[in-house]
Amino acid sequence: MRCVGTVVRGIRTPIIKENDDLATIVVDSLMNAKEAEGFEFNDKDIVAITEAVVGISEGNYVTVDDVAEDLTKKFPSKDIGVVNPILSRNRFSIILKGIARAMDKITLLSSFPADEVGNGILDEDTLEKSEYNLGSVISEVEYAETFGSWIHPFTGINMVDFYRELIESEDCEVEFVFSNDVKTILDYTKDVLTCDIHTRFKTTKLLESLGANVYGLHQVLTEPIDGSGCNPDYGLLGSNKATEEKLKLFPKTGDTLVREVQKRLIEKTGKQIEVMVYGDGAFKDPVGKIWELADPVVSPAHTDGLIGYPNEIKLKYVSDNKFADLKGDELKEAIKEEIRCKDENLTGQMITEGTTPRVLTDLIGSLCDLTSGSGDKGTPVIFIQGYFDNLADD
Template sequence: MRTGLILPNDDIAAIVADAVGDWIEDGDIVCVTEAVVARSQNRYMSCRELADDIRAKLDLKPGARLAVVSPIASRNRFALVLRAAAMATRGGTVVVQFSLPYDEVGNQVIDPEFARTRLRLKKVYKSLLEARGNTPHLNILIREVVAALVLQQHGFQILAMRKIMGRGIADVTVRDPGGAVAPLEVTFSEVEKAVRQAAALKADMPEATRAYAATVDLARRTVTLYDAATGGAEPAVVGFYPYGDVEEDMRDPEAIAEAEVGEGAFRHPITGVDYRRLYRETILAGGAQAEVFFAENPLKVYDRGYLDGVILGEVHGREASRELFLSFGARVPVVTLDEIGPPPWGVIGSNVSNYDECRLKLLPEDADATAEAIRRAIRERSRKDVEVLIFGDGAYKDPDTGIYELADPYPAIGQSEGLRTVRLRTGLKLKMHVDTLYQQGLSREEIASRLSGARSAGADEVGTTPRNLSSLVATLADLVAGSADAGTPIVVVRGYLPSEGR
């Protein structure tokens, strides 16, 4: 349902009651998006106010080094929180640890194939280095892994490695930054031989349109790439890649440092945003230095050097992550998103209100009480007995994008008392029971009678999975309402509330 503009300090209860008017019926569930409720409550916070709060709660001194672990990748949901964190350090450093390859709600933050291949190669590299002391000939394998890791950093995709992966006919099979598939032969110094071998392999690979050779200098830590397509005696140098600055990072098989990603952009397949770059720029805009890396284990952040504080950026996994940090002996103050900013939600579930002015919109305050106030206003206006639910993001996973849309702590941010007392929604697996009874030869009337009796007796062991009714309704409302641009902040659900729940 549409309403007029809802602005700060408006009477949200009166507005909703007038909007539903006499159309409403007893037993309806009136769902109101949290966005307009929060706006009517003037629930806003500036980045400066948030920075001051972060600084006080983590006791950050000027030049502090602050970690932000497992943030959601979202300009709308997190970028301004990150800018405030940078401001809180007063010229310090913010270390961002992304989960890989996706954030908590399924946003891609790094190319999954790049991450899988790189972590696997780094594990092999570390193992080979540890074993090399007793078997010097392992340098032959080490040079191939080094070549693959270094070229991957410079935009080459590693498709196969004959000795390491057991696939392909070349030392390494790559797809170069231009999209061409090519064999790559690796050597220490025999360039001409490697060039001839690569050119010969290209002839045996119908999909190959280029060929490369590479020399690896393990002492000087350089990789030189040659064009081997012609098989000529004087191959052209395609690239010279020192890797000394990332060699230590290459030894860590549990994390991917930003330097290892190189200049390549990992754009989200739906939004087109490179969140690594966005968050780096956001931190710089907040007056701090930025360090970004990717790791699945939240505690890897402690490997990045001394820290003065940690902000856990997860929404749904925040308590588990907090317990993880505490169980391993948190070395510095650790806070979750609901602990920075004003109660009851902090900045969890916040949105950008004004990006240029660095202003956030927070979740509603005392949403249950607001839902009750709306219910009473509808009762007074329309003489109807309804329930009211204030909804945020729906709890569903988009099958097209793979994104779990719930970036708020719960689908139902607030609800009237009647909804809070409703049991989990259960029922018979109707489609299965109908099929079973029909196949037993029962008539339509007999099937209906059996189902009626089964419902009266309660759900059996093959009933539907119990669901929280408020979460279901809130998700439905979010899907129907669409974005705020639709101008439909109210959704009325009819015939869904079980009679025993009232």
């Protein structure tokens, strides 16, 4: 009888640099791990590769000057509104530097009390005691008087101060406005760069309908600037700080990579192994209140076997209801038979209540992100076995 279900391994690889043959590195690292750890490959195993090394290997970088040049073309007035940027030094500071380098003035509209993914911009207890509410429009002066001393407990900085200093260092004027209604920006300018991630299409469509000249970050650097990198699907969304003058973009060759890795693994192992590229996991930290998904999607590329949703019954529900009078081996065998006979599509049935109705790649990507971490583990490849197994698989 099997005593272990899903197994997740972080696979160490060489340090990956621009122009490296990533498919070869991934496959060779898996084969080396197999020999060292003594595992075997099975059908429906999963290999996941972090988007960071995909972007690095394909050399998908842009500079601050590239960002500035693209925005100068889009906003010749040099006076724009920047709406709902993420409050992140890693994710947005270099983008903001490029915006400021291209413009004479920025009106930066931020949501409050936090950005789209939960990064705080003011103290919520102070907000509750103040004259302001979530429907208020708060000026820069009002923010400074009421909330300006707030320091984020994780980063130890005030992001308003940080962004102001960064913008002014590029000889650009800045005015901050705090509002949860994006239409507020139209009181200041009709030229708008929207920076939200998961509501980007709704925001740009709304502002366009009100007469704005609007672009989203997903529409910046969709084509190369003088040989630079680009991302035709996501533009600057999903980018990360590489240096003080350079951004690594979200990968654009993931589809080719996952199919090449799958092909080579089938040739070497004879098993149908699924492959995906993953970025941020789609989960929320319960303490910091930060939603991890700052990338536009969890998985920008994956093989066909990872399309879809889980189709699982809730063991607790079956045990407590249908088989409430059974115990021990008899209960286990009854549940196994229930699993074997389950419908191919359980959507909407009570027997699934309490399971997680999220797409497979979001669930698997979250598992991978938590395994690889964001620091110094050195395991940009994750190998998962038994994810699609259930209690009935002996």
